[in-house]
Amino acid sequence: MSTIVATPDSDLSLPTLPLSEILPCAIFGGLLMLLAIYFVGAEQGATSVFSGMYVHEFVHDGRHLLGFPCH
Structure with a gap:
């Protein structure tokens, strides 16, 4: 049975x-x-910025998830 020994490189640095x-x-x-x-x-x-409720309805669940009141 053979044994493999790994030696650490001394010139190892993070970029x-x-x-x-x-x-x-x-x-x-x-x-x-x-x-x-x-x-x-x-x-x-x-x-x-946009008229109507399109953006509000699109992000409605995200508002509740983040704790913003909306109704």
């Missing part, structure tokens, strides 16, 4: 990403999250 590469994606993702929260939480009444 680092500079902030300048991460920042545009983080800002874009944050803006998308704010837009989603607006449509789920505030798209009705005086601040409505």
Whole structure:
């Protein structure tokens, strides 16, 4: 019977990403999250962007799931 012994590499390091590469994606993702929260939480009444109840009915269950009152 043979035994295999693994030796760890001493030159093993994690790659680092500079902030300048991460920042545009983080800002874009944050803006998308704010837009989603607006449509789920505030798209009705005086601040409505679209007329009618289409957006409200589309995100109705999400409003209840996140705890926003709607009726």
